[in-house]
Amino acid sequence: MPKPSPLAPEQLRAVCPPDSIPFADSREIPAGEAFTAAFQPRAISALELAISLTGREYNVYLAGDAYLGRTYFLKSFLTPVAAKAPTPPDIVFVHNFDDEDRPRALTLPAGQGRRLKAELCKAVAAIREEIPTRFEQEAHLSKRQGLARAFQSAREDLFAAMEERAQEQGFNLDVDEQGGMTLYPLIEGKVVSDEEYERMDPDTRKILKAQGDEVMNDMGGYLRKLSSEDRAYRERDKKLDQETSAEVADFHLAPLLREFEEHADANAFLRAVRQDVIEEYEGFLAKEAPAAPQGHPGDQGTTAEGLIARYEVNLFVDNSRTAGAPVVIEDHPNHHNLLGCVERESDYGALYTDHTLIKAGSIHKALGGFLVLRIDDLAHGGQAWEGLLRALRSGLCRIEDPTEGDQxxxxxxxxxxxxxxxxxxxxxxxxxxxxxxxxxxxxxKLFKLKAHLQDHIPRTRENEARLLPLLGRVIAEAQLKPFSREALAGLIEQASALCDDQERLTLRLPLLRELMCEASALAGIRGKSVVDADVLRQARDARFFRANLLEEEFIAEYDREIIKVSTSGSAMGRANGLSVRMYGDFAFGLPHQIACTVGVGHGGILDLEREAELGGPIHTKGMMILKSYLVSQFAQDKPVVLTGSLCFEQSYAEVEGDSASGAELAALLSALSGAPIDLSYAFTGAVSSSGAIMAVGGVNQKIEGFYEVCKRRGLTGKQGVMIPKDNVVSLMLKEEVVQAVKDGQFNIYPLTSIEEAIEILTGLPAGSRGPDGKFPEGTLFRLVDDRLAAMAAMAAKWGGRNITLEP
Incomplete structure (x- = not known):
């Protein structure tokens, strides 16, 4: 098997040539959309479907990780859609004259709610001022005096008839100023005084009393007629006052009634106001309100203040300045802010409320449009989530007072x-x-549509061109300094670096925006009018410097050799593994020495990390795969009888993942074969049961971490890192590392199998079984196989007792 060649420098970072940017600087980038449909096809498809569907159950859940600009994406998508939609009506709450505890909601065209409120307020103020004046005018007073004179004349006529009737019966009728009547007997035409009456004999007094009772009974008809005349007079007087009040109300309310004639509910409310003004005119005549109200303004209905409160219009939702449908983004969705509330006011220790104290929530302001809520905010909103679900399920926005416990x-x-x-x-x-x-x-049931945001797109020329208008929009909206062609190319590279992938571009634009803002500020500090590639690199390095204190402290421990990791020389049963530490949002790589010991016995390979409860389940699985590989390669003709251990030396944190299983297997094979491992190399990669090296995460941080340790100790040209070949596409290394590779001071090897790793680490070929079932002489696997055979024989000889063997 040929030894793998190190990667060329151009394979370590996907650069963006500045000449591929068609603009001299960002000022030439044409204004583009806030997002590109090709970037988020799934999310846009779901949102477009949601807009087309009616029904309260077709709401949307926008799913995506942080730093994807989720809210900005929604706002950018919804704003043009909402601008083309009709503007929803205004909503006002008014007093319900039939049931004051159930205020009525009126809907009016946008802008008319504000006008109704203002014009009715003016009309009521004018009515309040004019009614007392009208009642003091000569015309009104003259009519009242005429009614009073007519009533007085009729009253006097009745009293005269009553007196005449009493005289006919031998009595004198005396009527006082309060309308009380007293009968006095007449004897010989003279009125009998009380003293004279008392001196009469009892029989005469009895006769006179009986006659007086009879006379009083005769007076009943006159009294009823007098009472009827009194009621009629009061009714005529009240009707006169109401007619005067009606004239005032009609004069001031007629224009409003004509203006809102086509709006049935508003017109009915105005007519109810007119009728209430007529019926409650006495309230406008009261000079002062009662000293202490007895509840809420409804108890002050006979005062002008109470009446005006009843006629006031509560502009609940005002869309007068809304163009199209509203897009409401609620960032504090507690119960009151989201679902509205009924406030209360205190007067003399008593709490009261009325329709003017009904406050709209975000759900009301979004009627006819879109309401955007963050689920994290809703989780801290008390009963807001339950209230929202009730509203969606019923299709009604109710304004309720939430009660908790025994409140x-x-x-x-x-x-x-x-x-x-x-x-x-x-x-x-x-x-x-x-x-x-x-x-x-x-x-x-209520959120049937899921809009899924992806966090990256393929890195193609077309997508790079699509990304530039988004970067230009960020620069314009944040009012940043212009970015040069080279800086724009650097941002494209940074978009790949944030993905740790040469073939992808990140859509976490807020992260790019942070770097762009810092680069613009740094350019100002440097006295530059344009952000160039150097300033962008300095801004990136400054971000790294602000975050890497813990990494520096760890690296200092390597410098002082408190943490024992060799970057040169060789050792048996030792290999340099790599790990990634994460502190907050900052990740960095560190090398660790992986140590393995073996001996004769039946205990197998002990995972010390697991035994110390520092190893996670994935790391444990990697160890099991390692053991299965050992069995598949070397237990064909003999039992594998050994005991030993594997551990990360000087590692006191939890270990998770299988990215070190390749280095662990190399250390194990070294310990078994006796072949030393070259410690100039570090190795990261997961191993399969067949020995294939598979991709791992954090490969850039791991390489840069080992490079930093080697650089501080002095680069020899032999040092390097072995990575899975599948991870080559993930490489977006710092320019410093790329330059070191270009200068021949550092190497990165892509691997596909553990056999390739063994050849680099030990200098020996791994070997493969021949027709005779044996590995060739001079191969590492032959050394391992012979060692395992010897250990199996010794284990049989010594009855399984553990014996550590020196190679």
Whole structure:
């Protein structure tokens, strides 16, 4: 098997030639769309379908990882769509004159709600001012005086008839100013005084009393007629006041009634206001409100203040400045902000509310349009999620007061529910989607469409050209300094570096935007008017410098040789493995020495990481695959009888993944064969049961980590890293590493099998079994096979007792 050749420098990083950028700088990039349909075909397909479908169950869940610009993507997609949609109506809440605890909702064309509120406020203010004035005018007073005179004349006529009737019966009728009546007997035409009456004999008094009672009974008819006249007078007086009030109300309300004649609900409300003004005119005559209200403004219905509160229009949703359908992005979706609420005010310690204190939530402001919510925000919104699901399930937006536990409910109102006409779009991760999908059956019924965002696209010339307008839009919107052609090419390369893939471009544009903003600021510090390639590289290096403190501290431990990892020389049963550490959002690679010991026995290979409970399940599986490979290669004609151990030396953190299984197998084969491993190399790759080397993650960080240690100790030209061949496409190494390879100071080898790794690490061919079932002399596998045979024989001789053998 030929020894693998190291990778050429151009294979280590997919560069973007500046001459492939068709613009001298970003100022020449034409203004493009906020997104390209080809970048997110699945998400756009779902959103377009959601817009076309009606029904409250066809809401959308936009799934994607962070830093994909999910909300910005939605806003960019929905804004032009919403601009072409009809503008939804205004919504106002008004007093319900039939049931004050259930305010009514009126819908009006956009802008008319604000006009109704303003014009009705002016009309009511004018009515309040004019009614008292009208009642004091001569014409009104004259009519009232005429009614009073007519009533007084009729009253006097009745009293005169009553007196005449009493005299005919021998009594005198005395009527006081309060309308009280007293009968006095007449004897010989003279009125009998109380003293004279008391001196009469009892029989005479009895006769006079009986006659007086009879006279009073005769007066009943006159009294009823007098009472009827009094009621008639009061009714005529009230009717006169109401007619005057009606004239005032009609004068000021007639223009509004004509303006809103085509809007039946608004017209009916205005007519109810007119009727209430007429019926409650006395409230406009009251000089002052009561000293202490007894509940809420409804208790002040006889005062001008209470009446004005009843006639006030609550502009609940104002679309006067909305062009097209609304796109509402709620970033704090608690119950009140999302679903609305009924507020209360305190007056003299009493809480009250009315229709003017009904406040809209985001779901109401989005009616007729789109409501965008982040699922992470909803998770902290208390009862908002339950309220949202109830609204979607019922198709109605109800404004409710949430109660928790034993909370005491205060007196409230029940506003009219509104039809839910908004399309709800939830934004979250795939993990959150699965939790909702399997944890709440209502979610699947109400969010039937999933819009899935992808985080990368193929790196083609066409997609690079599509990415440039997006970068230009970022520069324009953030008001950054122009980017030169070379800097734009560097951004294309960075888009691949963020993917760790030469054939892909990231769609995590917010991460690119962060670098672009920092590069623009750095250009300003350097006194440059344009961001060039050097400034962009400096900005990238500065980001790395700000984040790599922990890496520096680890590397310092390698410099001081506190962490024992050799980058030169050779050792038996030792190999340099590579790992990736992640602290926050910063990842870096570090080399580790993998050590293996073997001896005679039946214990097998012991995974010390697992025994110390530091090894994860995937790492354990890698160890099992390693053992299965050993059995498949060397247990064909004899039992594999050995005991031994494998471990990461000086590693005290948890170990997970199988990327070190190739290096572990190399250390094991070295320990069995006695062939030393060249420690100038580090090895990363997962091994299969057939010995194939498979792709791993974090290959760029691993290579750069080993390179950094080697550089500090002095590059010899022999050092390098062996990686799976399948990972070559993942290489987006720093320019420094690429230059070191170009200068012949560092090497990177692509591997397809453990046999290729063995040949590089030990200098011996691995070998393959011949027709006789034996490995050729001088091969590493022959040394391993002979050693295992000797160990099997010794184990049989010593009865299985563990004996460590020196090679």
């Amino acid at each position: 005491v409910r205060t007196r409230t109102i029940e506003p009219q529910a509104l039809p839910l006409t908004a399309k709800v779009i939830l934004v979250g991760s795939d993990e959150a989607y699965e939790m909702l999908l399997y944890g709440d059956e209502r979610f699947q």
